[in-house]
Amino acid sequence: MTSKERAKALVSQMTLPEKLSQLTNEAAAIERLGIPEYNWWNEALHGFARSGVATVFPQAIGMAASFDTKLMREVADAISTEARAKYNEYKKFGRTKIYQGLTCWSPNINIFRDPRWGRGHETYGEDPYLTSEMGVAFVKGMQYGFEEHPKYRKVDATLKHFAAHSGPEKGRHSFDSVVSKKDLHETYLAAFKYIIEKARPAAVMGAYNRVNGEPACGSKTLLQDILYGEWAFDGYVVSDCGAICDIDSFHKVTSNRAESAALAVNNGCYMNCGSAFKFLKVAVAEGMVSEETVTKAVEKLFEARFDLGLFDETEYDSIPYSKVNCAEHRALALEMSRNATVLLKNNGILPFGKDDGIKNIAVIGPNADATTVLVGNYNGTLSEYTTPLFGIRDMARKYGKDVRYAIGCHHTSDAGNDGNIEEAVIAAKYADAVVLCLGLTPQLEGEEGDAYNSDLGGDKPGLSLPKVQLDLFEMMKSVGKPIIVVNISGSAIDLRFADENAAAVIQSFYPGQDGGKALAEIMFGEVEPTAKLPVTFYASDEQLPDYSDYSLKGRTYRYMTEKPLYPFGYGLGYNKYAVSDIRCDGTVTSSGATVSCDIENLGKMPGGNVVQVYISHKNKPDAPICQLIAFKKISLAAGEKKTVEFDIPVDRFMLYDSDGELILEDGEATLYIGTCSPVKEEFCAKTDITIKA
């Protein structure tokens, strides 16, 4: 029997109350049918989360910076292995509670529309295509590892938050995202569609907000018409936690809880994280929901449980607990961290070396020895980890250098900072170089209620670092030693102060358990930095449109007309790389195109780069200024040259019209191929093409 058939058979034996007991995340046991208690709520953004010790990989935004889909799939495979290893033990307690199951509410594939959004670091950045590919890799790694099981999913991945969800955090329970059809399909839905098609995620999570007036968790347009309809999604939809209550409490679209529950389930939101579905009893009794709909919902959910093998013995049962944070996974987290750390500026001071005249390094700043920035949010518990201070000191000793630490200031407060700043000045004075670890924390930018140090319900007020950190930078500058700024944050920061005054600038996105070690390896040249920005680093707050405006106008590299500080796709290495010999048909038709080029490592150390292909349509005023359509992470030995080939399907040459339809139009376009987005033309070669419908 298929899982569908088994689910149907099992559910047919249930009474209505039994069925209703299965539709919230705290699904009850039905002992007479051999069904144990199961809590559907699990988190796994960048490591199995909130369930004790687990390998803590870099935060999602950092993994996106790797542009490395293979590595991403390895990470997701490791996460799901740890989830299984834990589940195998937890289930021996007779039931699995919150954070102990296999239905993971990850990845977060919302578009990081605005850098002020607190939860942006949970995402893969601002680009629909990068998000799509990273999401596919993540979902496949989670659900299938590297080899799909003929019968069972390893865990369930859940695409969230469907849809058009990217702040403001404050007021998210009543917010209405007003989005044009074009923006909706081109930007906010594109990755959902792509990943569902390519990776078949088990679930989708509805968002808190409304979209054009309809509450996302009860939206006929989003759920019935688009998700289940156009896209033929075959999984289940889960509500964000408490979101169904919001429909009457805050959106005020329904007049009571039973109506909210009915709206959700009738539109295909089958699993309620929260308690609203307790009102389905009333809703059924009053005829707002048919028992058939309830049955269909329960069947869908049991289909998933059968797909996971929760009622069978499977090969996954033998994954041992020793896999949790095992040496192999720790090494993988370190490797991802190396690939997630972006070098934004370097006047040549990096990498440090044995004979560079730098004997004493001052490591300064509120993020130098902070563990909270290693883990980001939705994280596991650290067991073995390296802060920047520990990583740099260990490495410095290896190279015969000394490190002196001073905190310099606290993240935001002036209180008690006076002595700290003086200590930092002294440390800088006795140093030959200053590594200044600034930035934010997941308590300053994150989810409503969780990022308790944010004054804006989790969001950032703007792009600037807290003033106390800028003051610290000025004091350090006044000492006169070269400064390497390491900014640790989950989002774009206005780094002009660093770009203009520092010898080097590194961006680390909540880098995971051994983030400090990866950072040190990069600073000392044991590893070449290869990561690229998955978001635009705007030059200032003035470049940002109104925060609550969901129009893409002026947002992200795709629609921004001003010059950013650091563009999407940007990131330096230590070697120089040459992209040459672009080969592509001058005319693209419905069969898509093959594009290739050579890339050569002109430097003296092994390294790598991300070859990126962008398209810029001519005379299409509504089209993105440019759009990433292909990329590949390449490793290259010193002096090595490789040919990179991209088979690009036709839809990436197509454009969305004002109805949100993707169409192939005749026209001219330029392809940019290089190691950054075309904002930095010096990193790109280009070629013109003709598109024929």
Add this chain to the structure above:
Amino acid sequence: MTSKERAKALVSQMTLPEKLSQLTNEAAAIERLGIPEYNWWNEALHGFARSGVATVFPQAIGMAASFDTKLMREVADAISTEARAKYNEYKKFGRTKIYQGLTCWSPNINIFRDPRWGRGHETYGEDPYLTSEMGVAFVKGMQYGFEEHPKYRKVDATLKHFAAHSGPEKGRHSFDSVVSKKDLHETYLAAFKYIIEKARPAAVMGAYNRVNGEPACGSKTLLQDILYGEWAFDGYVVSDCGAICDIDSFHKVTSNRAESAALAVNNGCYMNCGSAFKFLKVAVAEGMVSEETVTKAVEKLFEARFDLGLFDETEYDSIPYSKVNCAEHRALALEMSRNATVLLKNNGILPFGKDDGIKNIAVIGPNADATTVLVGNYNGTLSEYTTPLFGIRDMARKYGKDVRYAIGCHHTSDAGNDGNIEEAVIAAKYADAVVLCLGLTPQLEGEEGDAYNSDLGGDKPGLSLPKVQLDLFEMMKSVGKPIIVVNISGSAIDLRFADENAAAVIQSFYPGQDGGKALAEIMFGEVEPTAKLPVTFYASDEQLPDYSDYSLKGRTYRYMTEKPLYPFGYGLGYNKYAVSDIRCDGTVTSSGATVSCDIENLGKMPGGNVVQVYISHKNKPDAPICQLIAFKKISLAAGEKKTVEFDIPVDRFMLYDSDGELILEDGEATLYIGTCSPVKEEFCAKTDITIKA
């Protein structure tokens, strides 16, 4: 000219307002006299504190557990070296702010009268004699290093809090310590007197509370009669911070601030931490304070500044900044930490070894990876440090063992602990031994306002660990693996649960920067534990008298009639030791006595012990049941035997009468000599003596 003469000459040039500007901790600059701004407030209990990175030695209570006066003096020497190294840099900014000077408000030699007192961990424990000797070592190390400078003090040490100050923290600003003359002199003042006589501390700090009705900072009895009078103290008295305001605001002994300031300065409290002395202007104008008194106060303070060489060039000016947390001091902190860790029970499971059949160790508990417990309170900033988890894991790998970590529970809260406890159960199940790191934090026990997680203004409600930790222990016990309980706290805990059920019990008193490394060295037998409890570990809350009662009746090993769980002076090693061949004159006269014995290490590893001498007077119903009168820390190679000799002056054979007078009386007594207090008779040999007045 002497410092006294220089001070007199300098102060004679000051106007009255200038003089008055010198009497609060924020002493103003007097530019026309070449006097820079100076803030008198500095902290150095167990490392130069609140002034950025400094070597963080074990908390005072842990250093007391070493019973090692030589090591204590080394630590204090290192602390004052770091203070000087920092001062030498800070002064280049043209003034020294709070926590940047040389006048250190340490040590805290209050008697740890009751284990519920939050600040008890700042002290050297419950015994006046141990406190005296550790205090002498600390003050000498701070002020003179190992060789007294002919002209200058290295830093100023300040004995605090004078007097009879040991909680309650809540209400300390209005509390009246009601103390009999006998208890006052025998217990609460004894260490002050001894240290002033033996080590000449520069300063004494007055307490917040009243003593028998008189506010300590304005007490004629304490300051005029006893301190400056009987004891001929030649230094300065500083108020606790804000304590002079308390005199009118909370004690209500005076009717306004000017009267409070007058009361304090007229009784010899010359330095005001706080702002009350701003009212001295009024007090002088109204005739409550004479200008002569003001002059005397200012002279005393400038005498100290001259003694510190603040207006001269001294050898101390060349102490380089590189001394701060240098390798030598880090090694010293580790060494003190080894000597501060007490083994309370061991069924033979410790030390772990290569072939002990223990392959997997579960390290569990809220203190396993906590950094806050490394530092205690009044601490410097950590730069290089080892938590128990990191220490044990590093060591385990060396011995071919694996470590798995689970937090198990948070310190006090049940919130979100369910999954934690299950993870801990799983970790224990797969382990051969469980190291359970329980205890408190300096946020749960500490100073009013500072220990913000205490519900009692910094104090503990009782001796029990928070229930959630006891529940965790029960869960661990149910798994059935041997448990090593590591309790990290600054005070005595009711450890019956551990004593009855654990294979081994270790007490760590906020162990300093490398506390986890020292712990691991001890657990793996690289170092023998030699520390002894400086406080009684009572068996239960029922053994404690009323908290606010300052009578010694029933308190501490000296007056306790019930059997404690672990007595003062107790602590196990891995070797067995034999104390034998006690030699002492049977009759003690006014010349005191010489007592000696042999101690032999009967074991197979190098180690050591603390030989302790106690006296128990016969037929003296008011005398302490027994009293420590001498001790010596001895290191012994495997099989080594040493003779230990004590020259014990006569006053240690004397008794306090009801007027607080120390008198030599005819009588009989028993001397107990061994490696614990005589509560554990099996660790002691004894001999009877006769005392002849």
